Amino acid sequence: MSGTGSASVARLKERARAAIEGYRERLLDLSEDLQRHPETGFREHRTAAKVAGWFTELELPFESGLSLTGVKARMSGRTQGPTVAVLGELDALVLPRHPLADPETGAAHACGHHAQVASMIGAAIGLAAVRQHLDGDVAFLAVPAEESVELEWRRTRVRAGGLTHLVGKADLLARGAFDDVDMAMLVHTSGQPARLSVGDSHNGSVVKRIVFTGRSSHAGSSPWHGVNALKAAMLAISAIDAQRDTFRDEDAVRVNAVLPHGGDAPTAVPDRAELEVVIRARTLDALRGACAVVDRAARAGAVALGARATVETTLNYLPHHQDPALTELARANGTALFGPDAVAPGRHLGASTDMGDLGAVMPVLHPFTGGATGDAHSVDYLVTDHVLAALEPAVLMAWCVIDLLADGAAGAYDTLARRAARTPGEPDGRPAAERYGDLRAGFDGLTHYDGARDDTGRHDGTHDDTTHGTARGTEGEGEL
Ligand SMILES: [Zn+2]
Ligand SMILES: [Zn+2]
Structure with missing residues (x-):
């Protein structure tokens, strides 16, 4: 190593910041342009093409089409070492009444991901200026589909084999796109007053699509021949509410x-009803418990009406907990960048993110910056300050990467060692894709309840329902 001490780390940080400032107007334009051209998950073709154009301009080798629209570039340092990934999420939500919604698709950037793409490109510009002083690689990954929208469209792709999972980082993980990455970071926008909040955690979540099947009949002349699937679904909703x-x-x-x-028309007894339920909780154990409530409620609706219920369960996001060492790093750099009063401590948030999936297999960092107004996922949410939402996060991430990879990558090795000490047996040398597969095992599956055949009242509590995969996970995951 060349003996770069902290004084020269400070010089590297200034050089990175100056490089990013040199592209100030273009980065702000990029954030605004993407904001005005929102695209939903796994369909972010224009946004991905913009990212590929930037990687080409920066002369970074890249792969595209990962999980349909993901783009991944690699910047090698002066020596081999750990790989830090800087992420930018590509996708928008579906909110047709948002002021900047695409009039044709209804897509709208009501979560500010456009700013993340600009901050990832900005970080690449900053780090390119100091790469010959980094003892490890940086991967820049534009990731598709963080949001859970258009799930039926995605399920069709999963059934056809084009996707493995319904959200982007889960699919990328399963495909091995993070197998050569040791830790990852992104900066998300928010409407909060603080310029930066560091260390927030998020709920994990499970999606259940419950299809009730009954029997149609004339609603006027022979309703007694029918089995009302809508009523079964309504009872299931009431049974969930009764247990809140x-x-x-x-x-x-x-x-x-x-x-x-x-149902299709009020003149016929509905023979089919479809419920889509999102269940969230802070730990995997709590998530399992809440899933059991929903499964019982689905079964209760089917039993009461003599209908059938099919529950398709998909683990959507794992609970998200940020790495303490990376959080400390972001706090220190955020304080240097914004001042001590501008950095708020983390809280637990009821929302979910697929950064949780990544965080289950490697150290992750996910601070929130300001720059937006309104509530996330609402028609009021709008990034109005692209400097705070895109430019300053680029500097923050570049500075964190410099701290991790300068000086023989001591910071990155220390982060990995501290994580290994907290999670005995991990990462155990196996690729991220394999470890992630183990974590998901037992969550995804199909369960059938046949209300017409339910005999739990007459016998010993056993029933004829069939299950393929269950909502059980492996022991000990609740500590994640
Ligand atoms: Zn969101
Ligand atoms: Zn978001």
């Missing part, structure tokens, strides 16, 4: 259901 006060406050459980299909 059994959820512990500290588990931050959220259960939200919509009824995308409740």
Whole structure:
């Protein structure tokens, strides 16, 4: 090593910041341009093409089309060492009444991901200026589909084999796109007053698509021949609501259901109803408990009406906990960048992110910056300060990477060692894809309940329902 001490780390940081400032107007334009051209998950073709154009300009070798639209570049340092990934999420939500919604698709950047793409490119510009002083590699990854929207469209792709999972980082993990990455970071925008908040955690979440099947009949002349699937679904919703006060406050459980299909016409008894339920909780154990409530409620609706229920369960996001060493690093650099009063401590958030999936297999950092107004995921949410949302996060991430990879990558090795000490047996040398597969095992699956055949009242508690995969996970995951 060339003996770069802290004084020269400070010089590297200034050089990176100056490089980013040199592209100030173009980076702000990029954030604004992407904001005005929102695209939903796994369909971010224009946004991905913009990223590829930047990687080409910066002469970074890259792969595209990862999990349909992901783009991944690699910047090698002067020596081999750990690889730090800087991420930018590509996707928008579906909010047709958002002021900047695409009039044709209804897509809208109501979570500010456009700014993340600009901050990732900005970090690449900053780090390119100091790469000959880094003892490890930086991967720049534009990741598709963080948001859970258009799930049926995605399920069609999963069934056809084009995707493995419904959200981007999960799919990338399963495909091995993070097998050559040791730790990862992104900066997310928010509407909060603080310029930076560091160390927040997020709920994990599970999606259940519950299809109730009954029997149609004339609603006027022979309703007694029918089995009303809509009523079964309504009872399931009531059964979920009846159990809300059994959820512990500290588990931050959220259960939200919509009824995308409740019948075709009021003149016929509905023979099919479809419920889509998102279940969230702070730990995997709490998530399992809340899933069991929803499964019982689905079964109760089917039993009461003599209908059938098919529950398709998909683990959507693992609970998200940031790495303490990376959090300390972001706090120190955020304080240097914004001043001590501008950095807020982390909180637990009821929302979810697929950064949780990544955080289950490697150290991750996910601070929130300001720069937006309104509530995330609402028609009011708008990034209005692209300097705070895109430019300053680029500097923050570049500085964190310099701290991790300068001086023989001592910072990165220390982060990995501290994580290994906290999680005995991990990472155990196996690729991220394999370890991630183990964590998911037992969550995804299909369960069938046949209300017409339910005999739990007459016998010893056993029933004929069939299950393929269960909502059980492996022991000990609740500590993640
Ligand atoms: Zn979001
Ligand atoms: Zn987001």
